[in-house]
Amino acid sequence: MPDEKKPAFAGNITADDVAAEAGVSRWTVNRAFRKDASISSKSLEKVRIAAERLGYVPDLRAASLASDRSNLVALLIDDFANPHKLVMMERLTRILRREGWDILLVNTLDRADAGHALLNASQRRVDAVILIGIQFDDEVLDTALHARRFRKLIIFARTSRNPNTISIAVDDVHAMKEIANYVHERGFRRPMFLAGPRTSSAHLLRKETFVDYWRQHFGSEPETVSVSAYDPTLAAGIVENALAGRNKATLPDILVCENDALAIGATDVIRHKLGLRIPQDIAITGFDDVPQAEGANYRLTTYRQPLTDMAEYLVKVLGSEEDRDFDRLFQGKLMIRDSA
Amino acid sequence: MPDEKKPAFAGNITADDVAAEAGVSRWTVNRAFRKDASISSKSLEKVRIAAERLGYVPDLRAASLASDRSNLVALLIDDFANPHKLVMMERLTRILRREGWDILLVNTLDRADAGHALLNASQRRVDAVILIGIQFDDEVLDTALHARRFRKLIIFARTSRNPNTISIAVDDVHAMKEIANYVHERGFRRPMFLAGPRTSSAHLLRKETFVDYWRQHFGSEPETVSVSAYDPTLAAGIVENALAGRNKATLPDILVCENDALAIGATDVIRHKLGLRIPQDIAITGFDDVPQAEGANYRLTTYRQPLTDMAEYLVKVLGSEEDRDFDRLFQGKLMIRDSA
DNA sequence: ATTAATTTTGCTCCCGCGAGCAAAATGTCC
DNA sequence: GGACATTTTGCTCGCGGGAGCAAAATTAAT
Numbered sequence A, B: 001m002p003d004e005k006k007p008a009f010a011g012n013i014t015a016d017d018v019a020a021e022a023g024v025s026r027w028t029v030n031r032a033f034r035k036d037a038s039i040s041s042k043s044l045e046k047v048r049i050a051a052e053r054l055g056y057v058p059d060l061r062a063a064s065l066a067s068d069r070s071n072l073v074a075l076l077i078d079d080f081a082n083p084h085k086l087v088m089m090e091r092l093t094r095i096l097r098r099e100g101w102d103i104l105l106v107n108t109l110d111r112a113d114a115g116h117a118l119l120n121a122s123q124r125r126v127d128a129v130i131l132i133g134i135q136f137d138d139e140v141l142d143t144a145l146h147a148r149r150f151r152k153l154i155i156f157a158r159t160s161r162n163p164n165t166i167s168i169a170v171d172d173v174h175a176m177k178e179i180a181n182y183v184h185e186r187g188f189r190r191p192m193f194l195a196g197p198r199t200s201s202a203h204l205l206r207k208e209t210f211v212d213y214w215r216q217h218f219g220s221e222p223e224t225v226s227v228s229a230y231d232p233t234l235a236a237g238i239v240e241n242a243l244a245g246r247n248k249a250t251l252p253d254i255l256v257c258e259n260d261a262l263a264i265g266a267t268d269v270i271r272h273k274l275g276l277r278i279p280q281d282i283a284i285t286g287f288d289d290v291p292q293a294e295g296a297n298y299r300l301t302t303y304r305q306p307l308t309d310m311a312e313y314l315v316k317v318l319g320s321e322e323d324r325d326f327d328r329l330f331q332g333k334l335m336i337r338d339s340a
Numbered sequence C: 001a002t003t004a005a006t007t008t009t010g011c012t013c014c015c016g017c018g019a020g021c022a023a024a025a026t027g028t029c030c
Numbered sequence D: 001g002g003a004c005a006t007t008t009t010g011c012t013c014g015c016g017g018g019a020g021c022a023a024a025a026t027t028a029a030t
Helices: A015-022 A026-032 A041-054 A060-067 A082-096 A111-123 A138-147 A172-185 A201-218 A232-243 A260-273 A307-319 B015-022 B025-031 B041-054 B060-067 B086-097 B111-123 B138-147 B172-185 B201-218 B232-243 B259-274 B309-319
Strands: A073-078 A102-107 A128-131 A152-157 A168-172 A191-195 A223-226 A254-258 A283-285 A302-304 A329-332 A334-335 B072-079 B103-107 B130-132 B151-157 B168-169 B191-195 B222-224 B255-259 B283-285 B302-304 B327-332 B332-334
Touching: A015 A041, A015 A232, A026 A041, A026 B255, A060 B060, A073 A082, A073 A111, A073 A283, A073 B041, A073 B172, A082 A102, A082 A260, A082 A307, A082 B086, A082 B103, A102 A111, A102 A260, A102 B086, A111 A138, A138 A152, A168 A172, A168 A307, A172 A201, A172 A283, A172 A302, A172 A334, A191 A201, A191 A232, A191 A260, A191 B191, A223 A232, A223 B172, A232 A260, A254 A260, A260 A283, A334 B168, A334 B283, B015 B025, B015 B041, B025 B041, B072 B086, B086 B103, B086 B259, B086 B309, B103 B111, B138 B151, B151 B309, B168 B172, B168 B309, B172 B201, B172 B255, B172 B283, B172 B302, B172 B332, B191 B232, B201 B222, B222 B232, B259 B283, B309 B327
Parallel strands: A073 A102, A073 A128, A128 A152, A152 A168, A168 A329, A191 A223, A191 A254, A254 A283, B072 B103, B072 B130, B130 B151, B151 B168, B168 B327, B191 B222, B191 B255, B255 B283
Antiparallel strands: A102 B103, A302 A334, B302 B332
């Protein structure tokens, strides 16, 4: 009788086994699993059946080793407190997988760890590295680029001026000017800007744009406050400190936040700790348009990044063999809701 | 002369190059990068220096191919709408990386896609698969186990009765009884249970436990409502439908939610669409203790899963060569806040 | 049918490293 | 210094598949 014992580990079935079963050579078997295969439909069918019976799937490690293409990209992330990261990961993983790219997820603990994370990725011989964290400053990038172990280094959803990286991001300058204009149009006159960590010049782009634009066009100098991470909880603490004890006259009339993570933390504390109403006592704007921004609780006026388009462009870049300048800025959309 | 052109792609430096530079054999070079290495400190130093100069790092694909150990685990996720997933990912990736495991992140689009996702992982010859999604029902598991392409199949943060999987989860039965008792103690008498998708029997555990326990100990039969995904937005819609138009007498006095994702959606709609106060008009409990549950806005009474302990146990399981029953239930902790 | 053009198949030689063993080097003891 | 134990080093062979070419099979053209 056939032994019906518990299913054994079957990782050791190789193309040779399938070749024997199908009565063809090993190379024909391997060809059957490549899309560019030059193979007759007859032997393809034979191989399919034999592979099915034996439970064979090609070993991508070996394929990658022999072909020098891993079809693997590393995704380096650090700030898991930011809910927008979840959205970005979902979008990226979905679209990348659809195009045949696998993803190595690396949690970069802190700035000092960035180098190790990059090394980690390089040992798997990833074809590209995608950075969606915040702690990858110029120094880290330079180290990575110096080692030069990846074909492409992509900064996703953040502008980078480094000429050796590929930056796929929303046009922050345009976006912040649009926000500034909207804020002013709606009659707000004393904005406060809530900024994130200042780890590199690129992060200052939104803040600088807003502040400079406001000063130049509307005269006054906006207050600014900054938080050391894009974390709603931290933002709440900072905002509470910054606004506690103020009265109608000294309170900003709107809090312009660098992103939704900060705006959400700010909203919570303004309502529940400071007892103020949004937008009557103080309005709020965000950036990113995370899912909860649309929910009944926040109704946050924010700026939507065209993440899907950006991810689609990303896979196009990954697939390209050219060595040109792939940097690209996308235009987002101001989502007007109740918070401002 | 040595060509000093711009930093080239340096993925092609091999142990042989380092061996030549250091004046040792290739095997000594490789040994220098293994921790169990039997190597003299003198040649280790020589190799380190040479490797540093050439920018060499071992190729893990080749190592994995030769040793039949990839040190890679696949992480399969599907419900990215649930904020708790972000917490789980952070914890898992951090602890796994610390122990030398790399992570292949696979976004499982839907139930039909689960098989492909598993195949995907198997082609990279991962040492184990970790499931933290919801759509991996018994049928999917059986298919995966039948193919048997992984040494270990771990269901994380969800109980599974399948004897061939390893389930690392919180003790749902104990937890729900604790919640039921607490709810009753605090004087609530007409609970409604808000459940998630009913894709497999395992998902019903919390609901069934609560409902059965309540019926047996407190007489009445709780109402139940279910949402097709752990998504706050969906939960909001369902709850609005379920509660709209009710008055004091017909409204449940507490909404017991299967997890925080549902509780958050429910909270938003109860406050902002139905205009009710929490907990005065209706109380709420959750499960998971996501970061925002503690925030000023929700102050959600919920049940904390000991994620760190669970993740630590997971790496222990991964490292073990034994073939015994690794299933384990952890005890969590009821976090009492303002929502109930 | 014959020859040439084209597709399909099989083969050699790698890809970069590890297991396991034999040779060489080093250390130990009297 | 000699005999032996112990560490360190080098080597053969294989992990599973790809590039690229030559042989074989098929198709097209005359």
